[in-house]
Amino acid sequence: MSETIRIPPREGHAVRMSAGDRVRVIDPEGGQVADVFAFCADDVSEYHSAEHTRVYVNRLFPRAGEQFVTNRRRPILTLEADTSPGIHDMLCAACDPSRYTGLGVEGWHASCQENLQKAMAALGHEGIEIPQPINLFMNIPVGDDWEIGWEPAPTSAGDAVTLRAERDIVLAVSACPQDIVRINAGSPGPIDLELL
């Protein structure tokens, strides 16, 4: 039995998961980045941490079978399976209003940070700290001189990553609305969450 939630383009959604629950984060149309955030359900000041995870796995991003840890170095998610090309990012902050202002956008623009805040608020969590996201399918090459690039997501329709909750969590996902920098390979698309 499973349930699939469609996150419309440029929007976000949060779900509660119990320890042992699994979710497939699917790029249903291809070329789309999904910003993923995980918070401990009983204390949202503990959340997945990019900088602690890098130290934990000795890599810029975990491989299948490896785990993301929290800012207290406790496992929170296992990257169980990956049917995508395996290109993901854990170097870049979520896009936010100041990012779009810096890119020359006038007025409001949807952002992963606002999507996260709205999705968490809908579950009663206001005023959260903004963790550095797990940017699934995001293609940020690192050059020999440590320059980073901004390339289109290399996913095909239906590519997916399966994540297992290692404790009771709130998982938030944003279908990244970035349409100035071309990481979303054209126009931003939806993301599906299949709760297994």
Add this chain to the structure above:
Amino acid sequence: MSETIRIPPREGHAVRMSAGDRVRVIDPEGGQVADVFAFCADDVSEYHSAEHTRVYVNRLFPRAGEQFVTNRRRPILTLEADTSPGIHDMLCAACDPSRYTGLGVEGWHASCQENLQKAMAALGHEGIEIPQPINLFMNIPVGDDWEIGWEPAPTSAGDAVTLRAERDIVLAVSACPQDIVRINAGSPGPIDLELL
């Protein structure tokens, strides 16, 4: 006129700086990592952010003349000058009690996180969020397969980085007490702060 503060091995210290003030962070004996943190003085929930800085400079670490920005993407520090080999890290979390437990240490071990918390508390700032540090002189090579390494700091005695405050800040620095992983090239040493 300048004032130099010696931070003893394994300890930390925080200072208030006004916009325009400069500080030289000096490795007086060589082979020592300095964890640096910068908080806005009027609101310590705004602080230097590794993930926003990488996006701002399109690199894993700023070059001389470039700036570190906050979690609201506003410049907070300029990397004005660097007389060291130019090897620094902005990928790894500060060492903390759980890091040393994971490395097999029994009982208490000094850590950059506790040094930061103590130094900030001494200036009246309790309960701060722990930012991902600017790890000056820390040698974390990134392999083609995205593996990260843990190499000794390549600094010689007297190597230094000059930082300019871009707003009124609290700057905290920890002389990293890591003595299990050999990033400090032997035993942990002191760090000097020369306030210019």
